[in-house]
Amino acid sequence: MAQANASTLRRFNRQFTQRIGALDDRFLGQNRPLGTARLLFEIGRGERRVLKLRSRLGLDSGYLSRLLRGLESEGLIRVEPDPDDRRRRIATLTRRGQREWNELEARSERLAQRLIGPLSPVHRARLDEALLTADRILTSASATFRVVDPRSSDAAWAVAHYIRELDRRFETGFHPPDATEEDARILEPPDGVFLVMHSDGAVVGCGGLRALECGVGEIKRMWVRESLRGVGLGPRLLAELEGHARRLGHRRLLLDTNATLTEAIAMYRRSGYAEIERYNDNPYAQLWFEKMLDG
Amino acid sequence: MAQANASTLRRFNRQFTQRIGALDDRFLGQNRPLGTARLLFEIGRGERRVLKLRSRLGLDSGYLSRLLRGLESEGLIRVEPDPDDRRRRIATLTRRGQREWNELEARSERLAQRLIGPLSPVHRARLDEALLTADRILTSASATFRVVDPRSSDAAWAVAHYIRELDRRFETGFHPPDATEEDARILEPPDGVFLVMHSDGAVVGCGGLRALECGVGEIKRMWVRESLRGVGLGPRLLAELEGHARRLGHRRLLLDTNATLTEAIAMYRRSGYAEIERYNDNPYAQLWFEKMLDG
DNA sequence: AGAAATCTCTGACTAGAGTCAGATAATGGC
DNA sequence: GCCATTATCTGACTCTAGTCAGAGATTTCT
Numbered sequence: 001m002a003q004a005n006a007s008t009l010r011r012f013n014r015q016f017t018q019r020i021g022a023l024d025d026r027f028l029g030q031n032r033p034l035g036t037a038r039l040l041f042e043i044g045r046g047e048r049r050v051l052k053l054r055s056r057l058g059l060d061s062g063y064l065s066r067l068l069r070g071l072e073s074e075g076l077i078r079v080e081p082d083p084d085d086r087r088r089r090i091a092t093l094t095r096r097g098q099r100e101w102n103e104l105e106a107r108s109e110r111l112a113q114r115l116i117g118p119l120s121p122v123h124r125a126r127l128d129e130a131l132l133t134a135d136r137i138l139t140s141a142s143a144t145f146r147v148v149d150p151r152s153s154d155a156a157w158a159v160a161h162y163i164r165e166l167d168r169r170f171e172t173g174f175h176p177p178d179a180t181e182e183d184a185r186i187l188e189p190p191d192g193v194f195l196v197m198h199s200d201g202a203v204v205g206c207g208g209l210r211a212l213e214c215g216v217g218e219i220k221r222m223w224v225r226e227s228l229r230g231v232g233l234g235p236r237l238l239a240e241l242e243g244h245a246r247r248l249g250h251r252r253l254l255l256d257t258n259a260t261l262t263e264a265i266a267m268y269r270r271s272g273y274a275e276i277e278r279y280n281d282n283p284y285a286q287l288w289f290e291k292m293l294d295g
Numbered sequence: 296m297a298q299a300n301a302s303t304l305r306r307f308n309r310q311f312t313q314r315i316g317a318l319d320d321r322f323l324g325q326n327r328p329l330g331t332a333r334l335l336f337e338i339g340r341g342e343r344r345v346l347k348l349r350s351r352l353g354l355d356s357g358y359l360s361r362l363l364r365g366l367e368s369e370g371l372i373r374v375e376p377d378p379d380d381r382r383r384r385i386a387t388l389t390r391r392g393q394r395e396w397n398e399l400e401a402r403s404e405r406l407a408q409r410l411i412g413p414l415s416p417v418h419r420a421r422l423d424e425a426l427l428t429a430d431r432i433l434t435s436a437s438a439t440f441r442v443v444d445p446r447s448s449d450a451a452w453a454v455a456h457y458i459r460e461l462d463r464r465f466e467t468g469f470h471p472p473d474a475t476e477e478d479a480r481i482l483e484p485p486d487g488v489f490l491v492m493h494s495d496g497a498v499v500g501c502g503g504l505r506a507l508e509c510g511v512g513e514i515k516r517m518w519v520r521e522s523l524r525g526v527g528l529g530p531r532l533l534a535e536l537e538g539h540a541r542r543l544g545h546r547r548l549l550l551d552t553n554a555t556l557t558e559a560i561a562m563y564r565r566s567g568y569a570e571i572e573r574y575n576d577n578p579y580a581q582l583w584f585e586k587m588l589d590g
Numbered sequence: 591a592g593a594a595a596t597c598t599c600t601g602a603c604t605a606g607a608g609t610c611a612g613a614t615a616a617t618g619g620c
Numbered sequence: 621g622c623c624a625t626t627a628t629c630t631g632a633c634t635c636t637a638g639t640c641a642g643a644g645a646t647t648t649c650t
Contacts, residue, residue, distance in 0.1 A: 005411055005419045005420075005422070005423050006404055006407035006408045006410075006411060007404075007407070008422075008423045008426050008427060009315070009407045009410065009411060009422070009426065010403060010404070010407050011430070012426040012427075012429070012430050013311075013315050013407075015430055015433070015434070015495070016308075016311065016429075016430070016433070017312060018495075019433060019437060019495070020304070020308050020433070033635080033636055033637085034636085034637090035636075035637065035638095036636095050597085050598075051596095051597070051598095054597095059637095059638085060637095060638060060639065060640090061597075061598065061599080062598085062599070062600075062601090062638090062639080062640080062641095063637070063638060063639080064598090065598060065599050065600080066599090066600090068598095069599085081646095085596090085597085085646075085647070086597095086645080086646055086647085087596060087597040087598070087645065087646045087647065088596090088597060088598085088646095089597080089598070108305060109301055109302075109305070112301035112302070112304045112305050112308075113301045115301075115304065115433075115436060115437070116300055116301060116304060116436055117436070118435075118436050118437075118438070118531065119432065119435070119436050119527060120527050120530070122527075123432050123435070123436075123526055123527045124300045125300075126428065126432060127300070127303075127304070127428075127429060127432040127433070127436075128300050128303045130425045130426075130428040130429040130432065131303050131304065131307040131425075131429050132303060132307075133421065133422075133425040134307070134311075134422060134425040134426050134429060135306070135307050135310055135311070137414065137418050137421060137422040137425065138310070138311070138314060138315070138410075138422070139310070140413075140414070140418070141410060141411055141412070141413050141414050141418075141422075142314060142410070143413070200310070200313075200314070231418055232414065232415050232417070232418045235415070236413065328605080328606055328607085329606085329607090330606075330607065330608095331606095345627080345628075346626095346627070346628090349627095349628095354607095354608085355607095355608060355609065355610085356627075356628060356629080357608090357609075357610080357611095357628085357629070357630075357631090358607075358608060358609080359628090360628060360629050360630080361629090361630090363628095364629085376616090380616075380617070380626090380627085381615080381616055381617085381627095382615070382616045382617065382626060382627045382628070383616095383626090383627060383628085384627080384628070
């Protein structure tokens, strides 16, 4: 089963890169070398910081520098120091560069259109769905967990999304009483932990654990990016937090939630959480769960 | 809608090649350059004819020759003239080459396993299905039609599969009375036509058209490879045959079929074919259809 | 303020990827 | 048997991709 699965991925990879990828490369490198075209493409897509470009494209700094100089001397980009940190540099498209980029885009678009051209609307829609599903699952597969300071920018970004969503979904809105600073303190080592999930360099979820009393922990701030729900990230995040709880010596984990969060509730139940009586006075909570940790 | 669709394909392509493809390249080129590794890989997969290798990998003949010589001097392959045509050459793996290839395979397999490692069995199965669907639809999208001599090897291969399948599915078995030679003659220009569908260099379906009487044609030998059913190849093949029928001056198209071929029957109905009375004495036929061609 | 670290650039390389023109040998058509 | 065609090989190139060491300019740490 797992065997069969990996070979599907490999077969698909061969077919796909041969059919789509190769064409894509050739289109990009129409008039200029592939490396240069990829760089121009990335700058046009919005990544202007040279440092980020280097890591995203996986290039040697010397090599990238030369590529940038090449594009600059062609008049397609302008490279200037970052005012925030003058060691860093920022590349922006000139008017000519923008035009060139638009052309690359259009060419890529036409190619993609041509590839799906023979398909009926029904099969286009099915292809769309299949690719979206595959992409979501692969993104989930490559997600990584990182313990971060709850005050870090990644954590703040995730929690802000968490709060915004609850505010949208709760009938009463959501305006948590905890001062963020205090909230951060309890989710911080040594008594707590705050995890951020990353995939492809972007934050895709978060979750925190705090100590309630001796041997008892509480899950807080669990959130998964909406576009990535239903692909198993929630259970993995939960399992990760449970691992930390065990290491902190907890034997029992609690959490509270709101009745409108039906998917989350279903996931808690699937993951072995059982409903219990109210254990706190959180005004937004309508359901309470516990799970005993063994081992 | 069509717009949204092409961008899904493009987005997927970017994500996928970045995540999977790049890794795959790196694994292949562990100890040797990518071009050499790809060549070794293809030979190991079973393509031993140098001519085919060149077209599959899209390489210059001089370049390929040098790559082959490189592998040969490393003792990984042996290149010999093709006994059937001594201009052509055939490359075979030596024992060492086979071992090397197995290692490449194992490395690729481990990589794929690692990529899907974090997924639950449920999500692996879903990924599997999504990739299979996408692959089938993309294969269908890249299918091309070619008019061939019904006696050509591609046509014979397809018709043999057609007959084998009907023999399996008909309760009575299928042993068509037509002498193949006569059968071929009626599906040949100027009065008939025989089409073969190709995708990725492989035959994926066929269909023939013959003249019955003035202004009336008949569809024969329609077949689509089983692994590619349900992705719209049948209707496209049918439409193609109808185009030929129009050009040959037919105003009415007939076809017969057997009740066990339910998917085909559904497709004929969807494509505008209406059931009519028996019009021939084909002992295997149980249903008869017609379609009026306009324009 | 001084030292260490960070980011970018330059110069000097190497190797891989690919092109092109022509040579050589075998085949197929007349 | 002769000629055009086909498949491969060789030599002589070019250009891209990528590496490495070290220099300069800034920033951060102590």
